[in-house]
Amino acid sequence: xxxxxxxxxxxxxxxxxxxxxxxxxxxxxxxxxxxxxxxxxxxxxxxxxxxxxxxxxxxxxxxxxxxxxxxxxxxxxxxxxxxxxxxxxxxxxxxxxxxxxxxxxxxxxxxxxxxxxxxxxxxxxxxxxxxxxxxxxxxxxxxxxxxxxxxxxxxxxxxxxxxxxxxxxxxxxxxxxxxxxxxxxxxxxxxxxxxxxxxxxxxxxxxxxxxxxxxxxxxxxxxxxxxxxxxxxxxxxxxxxxxxxxxxxxxxxxxxxxxxxxxxxxxxxxxxxxxxxxxxxxxxxxxxxxxxxxxxxxxxxxxxxxxxxxxxxxxxxxxxxxxxxxxxxxxxxxxxxxxxxxxxxxxxxxxxxxxxxxxxxxxxxxxxxxxxxxxxxxxxxxxxxxxxxxxxxxxxxxxxxxxxxxxxxxxxxxxxxxxxxxxxxxxxx
Amino acid sequence: xxxxxxxxxxxxxxxxxxxxxxxxxxxxxxxxxxxxxxxxxxxxxxxxxxxxxxxxxxxxxxxxxxxxxxxxxxxxxxxxxxxxxxxxxxxxxxxxxxxxxxxxxxxxxxxxxxxxxxxxxxxxxxxxxxxxxxxxxxxxxxxxxxxxxxxxxxxxxxxxxxxxxxxxxxxxxxxxxxxxxxxxxxxxxxxxxxxxxxxxxxxxxxxxxxxxxxxxxxxxxxxxxxxxxxxxxxxxxxxxxxxxxxxxxxxxxxxxxxxxxxxxxxxxxxxxxxxxxxxxxxxxxxxxxxxxxxxxxxxxxxxxxxxxxxxxxxxxxxxxxxxxxxxxxxxxxxxxxxxxxxxxxxxxxxxxxxxxxxxxxxxxxxxxxxxxxx
Numbered sequence: 079x080x081x082x083x084x085x086x087x088x089x090x091x092x093x094x095x096x097x098x099x100x101x102x103x104x105x106x107x108x109x110x111x112x113x114x115x116x117x118x119x120x121x122x123x124x125x126x127x128x129x130x131x132x133x134x135x136x137x138x139x140x141x142x143x144x145x146x147x148x149x150x151x152x153x154x155x156x157x158x159x160x161x162x163x164x165x166x167x168x169x170x171x172x173x174x175x176x177x178x179x180x181x182x183x184x185x186x187x188x189x190x191x192x193x194x195x196x197x198x199x200x201x202x203x204x205x206x207x208x209x210x211x212x213x214x215x216x217x218x219x220x221x222x223x224x225x226x227x228x229x230x231x232x233x234x235x236x237x238x239x240x241x242x243x244x245x246x247x248x249x250x251x252x253x254x255x256x257x258x259x260x261x262x263x264x265x266x267x268x269x270x271x272x273x274x275x276x277x278x279x280x281x282x283x284x285x286x287x288x289x290x291x292x293x294x295x296x297x298x299x300x301x302x303x304x305x306x307x308x309x310x311x312x313x314x315x316x317x318x319x320x321x322x323x324x325x326x327x328x329x330x331x332x333x334x335x336x337x338x339x340x341x342x343x344x345x346x347x348x349x350x351x352x353x354x355x356x357x358x359x360x361x362x363x364x365x366x367x368x369x370x371x372x373x374x375x376x377x378x379x380x381x382x383x384x385x386x387x388x389x390x391x392x393x394x395x396x397x398x399x400x401x402x403x404x405x406x407x408x409x410x411x412x413x414x415x416x417x418x419x420x421x422x423x424x425x426x427x428x429x430x431x432x433x434x435x436x437x438x439x440x441x442x443x444x445x446x447x448x449x450x451x452x453x454x455x456x457x458x459x460x461x462x463x464x465x466x467x468x469x470x471x472x473x474x475x476x477x478x479x480x481x482x483x484x485x486x487x488x489x490x491x492x493x494x495x496x497x498x499x500x501x502x503x504x505x506x507x
Numbered sequence: 508x509x510x511x512x513x514x515x516x517x518x519x520x521x522x523x524x525x526x527x528x529x530x531x532x533x534x535x536x537x538x539x540x541x542x543x544x545x546x547x548x549x550x551x552x553x554x555x556x557x558x559x560x561x562x563x564x565x566x567x568x569x570x571x572x573x574x575x576x577x578x579x580x581x582x583x584x585x586x587x588x589x590x591x592x593x594x595x596x597x598x599x600x601x602x603x604x605x606x607x608x609x610x611x612x613x614x615x616x617x618x619x620x621x622x623x624x625x626x627x628x629x630x631x632x633x634x635x636x637x638x639x640x641x642x643x644x645x646x647x648x649x650x651x652x653x654x655x656x657x658x659x660x661x662x663x664x665x666x667x668x669x670x671x672x673x674x675x676x677x678x679x680x681x682x683x684x685x686x687x688x689x690x691x692x693x694x695x696x697x698x699x700x701x702x703x704x705x706x707x708x709x710x711x712x713x714x715x716x717x718x719x720x721x722x723x724x725x726x727x728x729x730x731x732x733x734x735x736x737x738x739x740x741x742x743x744x745x746x747x748x749x750x751x752x753x754x755x756x757x758x759x760x761x762x763x764x765x766x767x768x769x770x771x772x773x774x775x776x777x778x779x780x781x782x783x784x785x786x787x788x789x790x791x792x793x794x795x796x797x798x799x800x801x802x803x804x805x806x807x808x809x810x811x812x813x814x815x816x817x818x819x820x821x822x823x824x825x826x827x828x829x830x831x832x833x834x835x836x837x838x839x840x841x842x843x844x845x846x847x848x849x850x851x852x853x854x855x856x857x858x859x860x861x862x863x864x865x866x867x868x869x870x871x872x873x874x875x876x877x878x879x880x881x
Contacts, residue, residue, distance in 0.1 A: 111654045111685065115692040118647065211643040308524050312546070312862065388637050389709050398866050400531060471703075473710045474637025476863040477546060 118212060145452035152274040158183075184277040188266045192421045196413075199420040199462065200228045206466045238409035245306035246406065254304060255407065255414035258297030262421035265290040269428050270345045272438040272451030283344040284336065288329055291384070291425065294418060295321040298393065301415070302403035313402025316477055317393035321384060323481060327488035328380035331373045334499035335363055335433045348437025358443065362436035369502060372495045374434045376488050378461075381426035382468060383480070385419055389472040390480060423465050424458065431457035521549060524862075528557050532635045532866050535876030539853070539869070543862060551857035551865070553850060558880040566840040571597050571671060571807045574837065579665035581844065582878040585624035587616045588820035590669035595750060595816035596827040597671055600809035603802075607794040609673035610751045615789040616656075616668060617751075617818070618782040619686075622693070623652040624821035625775045625782075628873045632772060633704055635870035636713050641704045648696055651689050658682050671807065673799035687790060690783055697780055705776060714768035718856055718868035721766060728852040731845050732823025733774040734872060738766030744819035756788045768871035775873070806835050822846050822873060846878040 117124045148154075159180055166176040201216070204227065208215030220226025242251055268283035270276040280286050295318060302314015336342060339350035353361045364370045383390035394402035404415045431437060435457045438450025475483065524541045527533035536557035542550040562577045569577070574597075578589040591613055598605065630645030653663040659682055660668040660675055668675045704710050720730070725738040735742055743760040745753040761777030763770025811833045817826035823845025830839040849872050856868055 111651075111658065113651060113654075113688070113692070115688070119692070119695070207639075211640050212647060213643065308522060312524075391637065392863070398532070398863050470640050472638060473633065473704070473707060473713060474863075475709060476713055476861060478861065479712055 121212075142448055142452060145449050146447055148449065150449045151272060151451050155275070188277050189263055192263050192266060192417070192424070195424045196417045196420045197228045197232065199423060200231070200416070201225065202462070203466050203469075206463065207470045210467070210470045232413070235409055235413045240409045240411060241406075243306050243406050247304040247306070250300050250304035251406075252411070254297045254301035255411045256297070257300060258294045258418045259414045259421070261290045261293040262418050262425065265425060266421075268344055269425065270348055270432060270437060270454075271428070272449065272454045273349075274345070275451055275454075276345055279343065279345060282342045284332060284342045284347075287425070287429070288325065291422065292321075292325055294422070298403050301407065302393075305403070305406035307406050309399040309401075310403050310405045313393045313399045313405070316399075317386070317403055319477070320386075320390065320392060320480060323484045324380045324383040324390075324488075327376050327484060327492045328384060330489070330492035330496065331376035331380065332433060333492075333496050334369050334373050337496075337499050337503060338363065338366070344432050344437075348432050348439070351436040352439050354443055360436055360439060360441055362434060362439070364434040366502075369495055369498045370434065372491060372498070374430070376492050376495070377433065378430065378464070380484075380488060381430065382465060383484070385422045385426060385465070387419070387423070387465065388469045389474050391474060392477050392480060423462060427458040427461040427465070428454070430461045435461075526865065532631075533869065534631065534874060535879075537850075537869075537874070537876055537879070539857075539865070541857075541862070541865065546861045546863075548857050548860055548862070548865065551854050553853050555847075555850070555876070555879050558876045560881065562881050563840050563842060566837050568836055570835050571809075571837070572805075574840070575670060576665075576667055579667055580877060581842065581881055582624075582820060582822060582825075582846065582875045583664055584627050584875050585620045585821035586664065586666050587613075587620040587669060588818050588825055590666065591617055591751070592816055592818045592820070592825050592827045593829075594669050594671050595818065596814045596829040597807070597809070599814035599816055600812060600829060600831050601671070601804075601807055602809075603672050603800050605673060605751075605800055606797040607752070608677070608796045609798045609800070611789050611793050612674045612678065612798060613669055613751045614753065614756070615686075615786060615793075616659075616666075616674070618785045618789070619652050619655060621782045621821045622779050622786075623649050625779050626652070628775055628870075629700060629704070629772075632870045632873075635866045636710060638704060638707075638710070641700065644696070644700070644703070648693055651692070655682065655686055655689060658685065670799070670803075672803035673797070677798040683790060683793070686786070690786055690790075694783060697776070697783075700776065705773065711769060713863075714772060714867055714871070715765075716767060717860065717864050718768045718771075718871055719766050720852065720856065724852075725766060728855075729848045730823070730852065731848070732820070733771050733778065734823065734849050736760065737763035737771035737774045739763055742824075744817055744824055748817065750816070750818060756785055758785050758788075768867050771871045771873075808833060808835050817843065820845060822875065822878065823849060842881060844878045844881060846874040846876075847881075850874050850879055 114124075117127075121127045159176075162179050163176045166173075166179070201224070205215045205223065216224025216227035218224055218227075219230050242248055265287045267278040268276055268280040268286055276283075298317040298321070299314045302310045302312075302317065305311070335347060339347045341347060341350070351360070351362050355361060355365075359365060362370075364374045386393050392402075393399075394404070399405070404412055407415065431454055438454045440446045440448065440453055521542050521544045524543055525538060526541050527538040528536040533539070538554040538557070540550075540552040540554060541548055560580065562580060565577055566574045575590055575593055578593045579586040581589050626645040626649040630642035630649075633639070633641035633645075656666055656668070657663050659678055660666050662668075720728075720734070720738050722738045722740050725735050725740060730738075731742070739762050741760055741762055744750070745758075746760055758781045761774050761781065763774050809831045811831055813828065813830045815826060815828045817824055819825070824843065825845055826843035828839075828841040828843070829837050832838040853869065853872060857865055860868065
């Protein structure tokens, strides 16, 4: 490039300043450091950050577009069912064979929802926590933003030695991870992932989910007891007290939802929130004045507590109990506990979306062209972001303060909320 | 009709738990033998000595210049005041006169190091209470202070910067500009910390009613530094017995009210603001001239005698008692290590608290095991 002519200066090249040496002392010490202070104080000053935001918007748009092209999944499911039925009848098999295959397929899908959620949620949590803490998180594995990090971690966990402590109760120690992880997979059965997208349409879906979700605590206690470690024991005991206590406000906070929708079936609850007030405010339960918000907040807090996450992670309490009930677990047994935690987070997110955010209903009229399962997934992911956000922001409660908070604040208010809902229903009728 | 409790025949027992030496939040290799009844502590016995290196004894066979190196290893989180206190004592023995620029640089370095040390406390205390994020924020800023030290003297942890008679090297203009940049960046961060942790409701409920030390108790146990000031006792060596020209700078001594964990924490966070003020003043009034006194002997052999010097380190009243018999190495060196003395109150404070509070109290005492064991 020649200097003569146009007068338009070439764009300035990015110059990394030479190290300035402290000549005053005759010492070869670097006198300048690269401190991107303006980026730390305000991440939007960084072009990379703005590029990332554009990329994120692009990805979300692409997901919506894909969903719009695929459309509702329920007709696809029906087609698949017809296909299986025709194959079965062609082979002369009875009707029950079709049903069994169909149930098997649904169960496999549910299983993979939980497993793939583990992969996704761990990666997402690591990225979110990293950006909250002014880090970048995994970037290497897989190339694009470290997407393969959890897969490789999973392989590592599979190859790790499975250690059982010498003083452990061998059978209970081995059984505990299974007892923890199985209920969460079972509990997903009645969850409706969109319109007519539930693996099992159970009339008492809400009760079913709470009943199975309560079983996991037995595994936690078993793990804590059988490890032969005092920290694990303390963690297990704390877990019992906490999980059993927080079941109550969690269950009672849903009662107003059930009162308004008149059903324990998740699909019916989601369907009851369809429609708009004044043409644009969605009839989601969270928009019911007072009752809705109160129930939402209580359910959210109790769900965070149920999933053993900060600020309610006292059963694990890394700085106190090392790792709580899963201190003595390694390899896949340990990852079962992890899988369970993220499974329950996802379950809580889907429940929050179903109970309070209208399930698969579109937030604004006219957006129904995007299928319900995309809305459901989007709402669940938004809720999951809240879970991660809370976790990486707050300190931890103390065990007795946690109990105080539950019994003296959450539970009375959830009772009061039921009364509010009843009064509102009486007034409306 | 008499009824017997269903639990009448059940034998209950206390549980002995070793907290440390390999525990995530004992801040080094401290072991606390806890006897717990459920979650309540009935007895706590701190066990120290895992990091003992015998520096006081080592000093007796080393020259005075070499002893400064040993001091770095006590409180490795804030090594500048350690350097300083030894130099002050030795200079008293030798009768050296320190040039004003060296004095100002000593103050500047000690205050920057106090910021670095309190940032470490701030971050790890957050982790102790389950908040991981403040830790990385604090370390981001602490890294800048360490960068400043590295630019200045080449070391990031054990500086050996303050020497007998002055300081190792003078600071350049680039360094001063960088320090000003750091201070300007750091001031709004302190407000950010307050929103993130200091006034967080969960943090306050965890720390406000826990680990209270009454003022008399604190004095009786010989506490110093933020642990003492958290109980409301106004004692700061920088004010009570000024050294290195601290009397010419304008700063306040933050005091707590009730002596709880939160008060001790808040004292440290407020001290960072005061340290920033001090740094600004030193940078504005940095006198020109030499950074090293003339006539410091290569092998100093001070006349027989004794000297005591103390400074306000990041953890409290750090003192050194030096005895010389006219030889090239000290006859005796005794260290008044604030961490060691502050740790003693732990066994009394822990009893009756919950297991979670052990971590909160231990963290709020802010010990460095390198200084406890020496």
